[in-house]
Amino acid sequence: MLFFNNLQDFIITAFKYAYIILFMILKSLSLINYKNFETESFEFDDKINCFVGQNGVGKTNILDAIYHLSFGKSYFNPIASQNIKHDADFFVVQGDFLKDENPEKIVVSLKSGQKKVIKRNAKAYDKFSDHIGFIPLVMISPADRDLIIEGSETRRKFMDSVISQSDKAYLNDLINYNKTVAQRNALLKFFALNNTYNATTLDVYNSQLNDLGASIFEKRKAFLDVFIPIFKARHKIISNNQEPVDLNYKSDLFKGPLKELLEHSLNKDRAVQYTSTGIHKDDLLFEIDGHPIKKFGSQGQQKSFLIALKLAQFDFIKGLSGVNPILLLDDIFDKLDEQRVGQIIKLVNDSNFGQLFISDTHADRTEHAIKQVHQSYQIFNIGA
Secondary structure: OOOOOOHHHHHHHHHHHOOOOEOEEEEEEEEEEEOOEEEEEEEOOOOEEEEEOOOOOOHHHHHHHHHHHHHOOOOOOOOHHHHEOOOOOEEEEEEEEEEOOEEEEEEEEEEOOOOOEEEEOOEEOOOHHHOOOOOOEEEEOHHHHHHHHOOHHHHHHHHHHHHHOOOHHHHHHHHHHHHHHHHHHHHHHHHHHHOOOOHHHHHHHHHHHHHHHHHHHHHHHHHHHHHHHHHHHHHHHHOOOOOOEEEEEEOHHHOOOHHHHHHHOHHHHHHHOOOOOOHHHOEEEEEEOOEEHHHHOOHHHHHHHHHHHHHHHHHHHHHHHOEOOEEEEEOOOOOOOHHHHHHHHHHHOOOOOOOEEEEEOOHHHHHHHHHOOOOOEEEEEOOO
């Protein structure tokens, strides 16, 4: 997989890809015992698909099923078994795709008490991580507000999700880093419980974390060097250039090599019995007009910020993969004024976007908006 160390490399490569963009189209979706659906199937338009209906009928669940096919997990519920319909003991989500005109069948299934299975063309993956990035996809949802109101872990996961879709080595480093942190934490607890200490064993973990953490840190910096200008450009259009925004990367590793930081924090780590410094403490600060958007941004400003963030994610993934990601828009029109909605519609009225899925409670509002896009579309009335 490709990864870029500077903005110039990204722009040059993305420019080349502009002539060879591949298409990812979800042709059909089948659900069995998934959330509130017993059995359901859909045949989709290649451009725009809208799910309309009252709250609680399952519009968002359909989008989440599509997300499941890309990432092997729910966007909203990390407990896999809770995605099984009540009174059932398994679920199956199947999607038939065209990727650069090649048919691809993806099936995600789970039976109670067993491990989840992801299959591509009837062959199960040995590791779920091997599937990440095969179906580029971006979802924009009201749940994204957690990126603003929750702690640093949520924002780290956002960075990791974007980078991992185009960099398998990064994903593997991240998995190994998190395993090593867990092992180091278990060792610290063992020291405290048994009133003992072994510097040699601890140093093995410190060295592993140093090497893995340095690689992750450098790639996060390189990612943000490219991503932040894309984000600002997207936000400038959505806000009509009225609100200066920024993203700032916060990491312990700006202070020095991780191994040195771990040595300096040894006494603290032994006292609290966990690893208190490292890239697992990184954060991405969201600012508007130089202030935290969590405290100083209105609901509309926060939503515009998040939509720009996700559209920048779309641009970034597309530039690296050469594929138009599938775009899922879950109930994004609420809390946005007409001008901002209009700007978003203009953004997707572009050949640079691929297949689009929208959920909304107002059928008339949705149809009025998508008619401005001048693309083929299909509307599904859910629960009607």
